[in-house]
Amino acid sequence: MKILVSSSQDSLNVKGAYLEVLSDALGSVGVIIGALVIYFTGWMWVDTVIAVLIGFWVLPRTWVLLKQSINILLEGVPSEIDIESLRNDLLALEGVQGIHQLKVWAITSKNVHLTAHLIAPDVDQRALYHQAVELLGHEHGITQVTLQIEEDECHPHQHEHSH
Structure with missing residues (x-):
């Protein structure tokens, strides 16, 4: 027992x-x-x-x-994860100007995953990646992280093609 x-x-x-x-x-x-x-x-x-x-x-x-x-x-956000706090912490990293495609879900009660696109032009992407992974692990308990660091925000393809 x-x-x-x-x-x-x-x-x-x-x-x-x-x-x-x-x-x-x-x-x-x-x-x-x-x-x-x-x-x-x-x-x-x-x-x-x-x-x-x-x-x-x-x-x-x-x-x-x-x-x-x-x-x-249902791969929902774990109740102990505060998405806004997490978003603000990532935005506070040096060089990060925006975030989109932020998704957090749990595979088990202690196995939390995160994916996100960080908009960060003119930064050392490898250093930013390691800072973000360390922040997410230490501050939010998220150790399964996939990040895409972008120079500028991706926009949907809005013009027509003639082919």
């Missing part, structure tokens, strides 16, 4: 296993308490009350786990 508690923040699988073990333990304790109360008082309704209380305890925790799982399956 101690191993599950310590690892439950790192993995949704472990968190799910932890909730399963904990709800089973609560169910067992509830059955024992309910049996004792029924034995000594004859109050049969206690069994139902205990079951409902355990359900009310498990339901919100299961809902949180379900929301996190769905967010990962």
Whole structure:
């Protein structure tokens, strides 16, 4: 149980296993308490009350786990990532004039990916890349980074061709 508690923040699988073990333990304790109360008082309704209380305890925790799982399956932005703060941090890097195509998503609860196009004319692109990767890793916990550094902003092709 101690191993599950310590690892439950790192993995949704472990968190799910932890909730399963904990709800089973609560169910067992509830059955024992309910049996004792029924034995000594004859109050049969206690069994139902205990079951409902355990359900009310498990339901919100299961809902949180379900929301996190769905967010990962849909490759959503992790709740702990503040996109505006991230964008502002990247814009604060020397030479960065703009950002577009910024996408952040999670593959697992701890494996967050980012792709972005940085508009940064007249800079050492390799140095900027390394600064951005270091910033994203240290400040935002994002270690899977793909950056495209551009001299100017890409515009959609707006004129017609005659071929």
